[in-house]
Amino acid sequence: MNRSSRVARIQRRHGIGLAGAVVALAAAPFVLTSYPLSLLTLSLAYGLFAFGLDLAWGRAGVISIGHAAFFGVGAYGVAIGTERGVPLLLAVPVTLALAAVLALAVGLAGLRRGTSPSTMAVLTLALTLLAEQAARSLLSLTNGSNGLFVGSGGIVSTYYRTAVVVALTVAVVWAHLLRGRFGRRLLAVRINEPRSEHLGIDPRRVKIQAFVLSATVAALAGVVAAPIVGLVSPGIAGVVMSTQVLVFLAVGGRGSILGAFLGAALVTIGQEYLGAAIGSWYLFVIGIIFVLVVRFAPGGLVGLVTARLRRPVSETASQGAVVQPPADRPDAPGTRLPATDRPGADAADVAIDVRDLTKSFDATPVIRGVDLQIRQGEVVCLIGPNGAGKTTLLNLVAGDLRPTSGQIHLKGQDVASWHPHHRAALGLGRLFQTPSVYPELTPAQNLALAQAEAYQSVSLPPELARFADVDDTPASDLSLADQRALELALTIAWGPEIVLLDEPAAGLSHEDSVRLAGTLRAINKDLGCTLVVVEHDMDIVRQLGDRVVVLAEGRVLVSGDMDEVASHDEVRAAYIGAV
Numbered sequence: 001m002n003r004s005s006r007v008a009r010i011q012r013r014h015g016i017g018l019a020g021a022v023v024a025l026a027a028a029p030f031v032l033t034s035y036p037l038s039l040l041t042l043s044l045a046y047g048l049f050a051f052g053l054d055l056a057w058g059r060a061g062v063i064s065i066g067h068a069a070f071f072g073v074g075a076y077g078v079a080i081g082t083e084r085g086v087p088l089l090l091a092v093p094v095t096l097a098l099a100a101v102l103a104l105a106v107g108l109a110g111l112r113r114g115t116s117p118s119t120m121a122v123l124t125l126a127l128t129l130l131a132e133q134a135a136r137s138l139l140s141l142t143n144g145s146n147g148l149f150v151g152s153g154g155i156v157s158t159y160y161r162t163a164v165v166v167a168l169t170v171a172v173v174w175a176h177l178l179r180g181r182f183g184r185r186l187l188a189v190r191i192n193e194p195r196s197e198h199l200g201i202d203p204r205r206v207k208i209q210a211f212v213l214s215a216t217v218a219a220l221a222g223v224v225a226a227p228i229v230g231l232v233s234p235g236i237a238g239v240v241m242s243t244q245v246l247v248f249l250a251v252g253g254r255g256s257i258l259g260a261f262l263g264a265a266l267v268t269i270g271q272e273y274l275g276a277a278i279g280s281w282y283l284f285v286i287g288i289i290f291v292l293v294v295r296f297a298p299g300g301l302v303g304l305v306t307a308r309l310r311r312p313v314s315e316t317a318s319q320g321a322v323v324q325p326p327a328d329r330p331d332a333p334g335t336r337l338p339a340t341d342r343p344g345a346d347a348a349d350v351a352i353d354v355r356d357l358t359k360s361f362d363a364t365p366v367i368r369g370v371d372l373q374i375r376q377g378e379v380v381c382l383i384g385p386n387g388a389g390k391t392t393l394l395n396l397v398a399g400d401l402r403p404t405s406g407q408i409h410l411k412g413q414d415v416a417s418w419h420p421h422h423r424a425a426l427g428l429g430r431l432f433q434t435p436s437v438y439p440e441l442t443p444a445q446n447l448a449l450a451q452a453e454a455y456q457s458v459s460l461p462p463e464l465a466r467f468a469d470v471d472d473t474p475a476s477d478l479s480l481a482d483q484r485a486l487e488l489a490l491t492i493a494w495g496p497e498i499v500l501l502d503e504p505a506a507g508l509s510h511e512d513s514v515r516l517a518g519t520l521r522a523i524n525k526d527l528g529c530t531l532v533v534v535e536h537d538m539d540i541v542r543q544l545g546d547r548v549v550v551l552a553e554g555r556v557l558v559s560g561d562m563d564e565v566a567s568h569d570e571v572r573a574a575y576i577g578a579v
């Protein structure tokens with residue numbers, strides 16, 4: 001089955017699932033009495049809350065252990081608005097906007113570059129503690145610990161219908177978002193942040209967007225929940241509520257909208273009936289279930305069912321995101337943008353220009369005043385003994401490290417302070433020493449993801465294009481040689497003008513290395529890519545390099561063709577004796 005018919009099948013299955021859910025939800029008021037119906041309504045609100053958390057935790061890998069702060073903003077927004085006679089049509093948007101702004105502030109602070117994931121955990125924990133305390137202390141606004149009453153209009157089924165409409169609307173909007181660029185980028189950043197950044201995606205932006213969306217959905221859930229809960233009190237924004245939603249999601253399963261609603265419904269309904277049967281011991285039972293799920297079913301109930309159904313890897317790994325190159329790309333496949341349309345295209349013929357570059361780790365200098373100019377279309381091999389600073393130099397050019405001093409120009413642009421995704425936007429691609437691909441996705445999805453983000457369209461050489469047909473196994477199952485080839489394939493499919501490669505032949509057999517050198521030559525000749533290759537294998541260097549640059553102790557020792565370099569006494573003596 002080809003990829004587009006598989007995508008159509010997934011969409012059909014989602015459509016059937018949604019239709020089934022609509023029918024079941026529509027039938028509920030006719031078969032349930034008032035109490036179970038109000039429990040179901042509460043489950044829908046909590047499901048929405050869990051889904052909100054999933055947007056951050058399950059989809060973007062952003063840890064939030066204080067999401068009830070946003071839920072509380074939603075619930076109090078409605079409660080305060082109702083008490084003061086503010087129309088819902090005004091109170092709800094203002095409340096949601098407030099939650100979004102709050103989340104933006106937290107996201108900007110906690111998702112800065114270089115901060116550890118635990119920063120967000122600490123910040124959100126502080127937020128939920130603060131929110132609960134604020135709800136207790138701001139007496140004139142919140143009525144303190146006594147809370148505020150919100151009426152549901154008395155007719156449970158009417159309110160149930162409102163909750164259903166809100167939940168379904170969110171599900172449909174989400175399904176739409178998932179199919180587009182945002183869903184794809186969310187998936188890419190969650191699976192492999194550095195790779196995504198070198199495909200021009202800004203991971204911080206994607207995570208902040210996801211967190212703001214997540215908080216807004218959580219606040220909407222609070223809006224929906226307030227009239228069912230009836231009494232909006234400080235606990236609704238507090239740490240217990242924040243923990244409870246983590247349980248909903250862990251039980252149902254992260255990364256699936258069904259998991260969020262299922263987990264919330266099972267725990268909410270279960271604890272209600274358990275509570276009636278065994279009193280506060282129900283908390284103990286819920287705790288045990290949580291531990292068992294985390295230990296034995298980390299994918300939650302939905303994960304268990306999916307594993308039993310043995311769904312194709314391309315379906316399960318992509319979490320519903322559609323990973324295929326968009327059909328409506330303005331530049332048709334096989335074409336390159338006119339040179340004058342590319343950013344920095346009017347710069348001189350120099351692709352990379354490094355001047356007096358230095359880099360120290362702590363006080364230890366590793367790069368010591370490197371000058372290096374590489375022309376567009378050139379193939380340069382960077383060689384030198386272990387620890388000479390070759391990888392560090394690539395990292396500096398790619399933006400993965402900031403220089404201590406000196407200048408880096410790409411295509412005439414001063415990029416020394418630019419982030420990797422900004423440099424990628426100039427057409428700079430890179431390969432890592434350890435192949436960096438999207439391991440959970442199939443090779444075909446890896447390629448499709450790169451093509452969907454493409455800097456420009458290119459036709460892949462046949463030895464790389466073969467991956468487009470491998471759609472039934474995750475990339476992590478490929479051999480090292482194939483993972484290296486896949487990393488090259490997805491980088492080239494993205495359409496770079498300059499590619500930095502860090503020991504691309506490491507670990508390959510002689511035959512594979514020779515084949516790789518031929519492919520790189522073809523990429524240079526047919527696609528015009530400038531290549532900078534760090535390599536130890538002198539056979540490959542001989543085949544590849546227009547020019548060889550020898551780096552030693554962080555300095556350029558000599559630069560020239562292979563014969564010049566090989567005849568250089570210092571190089572022979574100290575670095576490549578056998579050449």
Ligand SMILES: Nc1ncnc2c1ncn2[C@@H]1O[C@H](COP(=O)(O)OP(=O)(O)OP(=O)(O)O)[C@@H](O)[C@H]1O
Pocket residue numbers: 361366384385386387388389390391392393
């Ligand atoms: N993040 C870092 N922190 C501290 N020291 C580092 C860091 N990265 C590299 N170094 C040090 O910088 C020096 C140069 O390392 P680098 O990896 O650039 O060398 P290389 O020429 O690529 O070596 P190899 O051929 O073995 O890969 C080494 O001594 C290394 O330990």
